[in-house]
Amino acid sequence: MEEITIVITSIAYAVVLIITAPLVAAIIKISKARMQNRRGPGLLQVYYDLFKLLQKDSMVSPTASWIFAVAPFVYFSGAFGAATLLSGGDLFALLYLLAAGRFFLALASLDTGSTFGGMGGSRELYISVLVEPVLLLTMLTVAARAGSTKLAAMSAVAAITPFSLPYLLAAMAFLIILVTETGRIPVDNPDTHLELTMIHEAMVLEYSGRRLGLIFLASACKQLVFILLFVVLFLPWQPGELSPVMAAVWLSAKVLITAVALAAIETSTNKMRLFKVPGFMGLAGMLALLALVAQ
């Protein structure tokens, strides 16, 4: 009985996450626009876009097979599953659920036989190969202290850890991962449709209509999952004991700050060459290792 309650609450969490995820994407977009002296879209524009997409019909290449049709669903389920595991699941399970989504999306990118798709898939996997070991190293700085890879145990330990230099290093390392995993400048550019620079956008270039809507929603959800991981594990500080409502407000404030920070990073740097990414990841890896040793 208890287990079922846990499962239902975590599904509820995930639903909340899915609903708010586009909002966070919108906040990033708007604050980026403001920083670049543009007006930017309204706060609800993302939702309008989403509903528009969910009403539209699809254009599908005759070259594509059922993989192309199924991939958005798997990608979405992966992001959704990761969101459910956020409250009480296991770290490795969360990462591998996201990997399952990426697996299918990369396959779909090859399915239409377009050069752009293949290029996007190839680059996405290249980035994922570089990110994966560094991501684990960074997570390990918290998990090793918690003695567990359960996210609940990790966040509990993070909450009682006093501020220290290793913490700062680990947080910086994870910020780099966050930028990379969410496909943002300087690694990828979510706004580009220029063939030489796109990675994630190139992968999903052939999608239209409802499936594109699902992919968009899943990407936003994945982004929020990573932002939450960052906020909960690497920015755990809060003023004393808080009531659940205040804790939620506090958490939202931190998410908001992170979103604005992401926009600031995107505005202040330019995209790096694809083959400079290993060095960037190496930097994150070094920071994580330092944090691990200094603990």
Place this chain on the structure above:
Amino acid sequence: MIVEFLLYSLVFFFITGVLSPFFIRNNKLINYIAHGMAALGSLAAVLCAIIVFSTGKLQILTSLVMFGEAVYVRVDYLAAYFLLTVGIVGCIVSVYAIGYSREYLGDTCRYRVMAALYNAFLLSMILVVCVSHIVAFIIVWEIMALTSFLLVNYEHEKLETSRAAFIYIVMTHVGTAFIITAFFLLANKAGGLAFLRLIEAAGSLDVWTKNAVFLCALIGFGAKAGIVPLHIWLPRAHPAAPSHVSALMSGVMLKTAIYGLCRFYLDFLGTSFAWWGALVLVLAVVTAVLGVLYALMEHDVKRLLAYSSVENIGIILLGMGAGLLFSAKGNGTLAALAWAAALYHVLNHAIFKSLLFMGAGAILQAAHTKDMEHLGGLIKRMPYTAVWFLAGAAAISALPPFNGFVSEWLTFQALFYLPQSLAGVTGKLFSAFLLAMLGLTGALAAACFIKAFGIIFLAKPRSSKAAEAEEANKPMLVSMALLASLCLVLGIWPEYLLQIISKVLTGINGINAGLAFAGTTWQAAEVHAGTTGGSLQMPVVAALFLVGAIVAWGLFRVYGREQVHKGETWTCGIVPTARMEYTAIGFSKPIRLAFKSILRPQHETVVDLSPNRYFGRRLSYHVSIVDIFSATYRPINAGIIRIAQLMKPIQAGSVQLYIGYITAITVVALILSTWW
């Protein structure tokens, strides 16, 4: 009683299988009888293992007397576990072989020998895990090596194949030499050749013998398992054999080497030392990362799969190494976790790797090429093969809810707790390094199998052969479907297999399996040392995944059904062709560049100007990657050749001289014997 009966009937089935090709005229009939017998024999092996696990007794059968000693056939839990692995895969591969061998029926003479050898090979693998006597073990081990050598050499008129077979037979015999050394070092101390004596003597071994035996076993079985740098034969030999044999070699034969290692490290050597574990871990991580990197760079499907076997052996060894380290430091519970990870991955890899090799065989038979650059679009021509291959690819990439994820998760957990047995910064960094490398391996494996599936099955066919491919026949599809569903079952309900594994590990020195699997489910493995470990409920994960899919479907249908319009892929106004698609080489290029200091790719671009100087020039691009460890063999090769040159004068070729040698040696031997 019933186990004895099953074992005898198993041997009877296989012997019938070996003999039938020589006594039956009709090739089609041979196909059914020989492979049917192999399937029955494997089924008997599976039943035998199941009975051993359910009755819970160690089964000992005295069968014959050799060298003045009784040779036992003994199926204990460890043997039964590997018997299960060999049996399940052997049975399903034999069904596949019925379909796959149809292509070979034309070549009567060779086909018959192959069918007979196939049975002998499978029988020898089953016996390797059952016999419990040094001499018997080595004889069966050698039969296994020789039959597989002959099967690899099936297309011996191809230079490449015969070279591969030659390298294989040399490497496997180097291994055998070390295995024999390890055995006789032990037998010398134990004063007997039966395994039971060796186990009894385990406690009384001195440190030097233990270390020597450990290293000899590691090298000996490592050569068979394909541990880097002893793996060079593997990517050559496995692809050369007919596909159903490749499936057995990669899926099962490598596991017999793992069985040998388990037998030595769990039974014969007693308590382990910490440096053993550390050494195995280092070798394992190198094997895993290099194996998968080379796999990713391949564009020959079967070679890709063979390299990926090297990687998976690395993952198995990661579990074993951690297990050795934990039990050396007296951390029995964690040792059980680590060994469970290794053993779980043994069965997992056996299942999905043979599935993938069977898929590769189906592709090879349909499109007559193993080169991914000439394949493509097969998902439309071979829809079922595509689904089963995809299941295998997802399982080997450790995607939940498939079985690969369970064993990878257990390995992650085992490595995560490494600092509990290795105190200080060293332990922390070692554990972090291993985890990061396992993560890298996982990501590379996913990339590798996305490439394999994507290039082979998706987009437009890249050659007319691929465009005209036809779906595989029924026995092949059925057997692939069976293995694919096993992947899913073992992924969603792992607790049954884990209970079996905990039985295997119970009662072994330094491993506290009882505590690790105390509860009814395997999540109990987390309880130790006062901390709560990660836990995983695969049915829940699978259910959450399904809920996600339902939510997605709901969103998809909020506004009713969609209409799908057909529209050709946009290629800037040109009619899209297969030449515009990404190639296998192109797909892995970013990763190749990122790891170029390890891979050292040699590439060349050839420009053919002859058709037209300015427009429509023919360009071709070649990349070759040489395994860095094949270079380490060059000095050894050169040394052997130099010694052979020195020995040349002795081998003059005259009979009188040889008789002289024999006489001289006899005299020396006689003189020596009088001194004793």
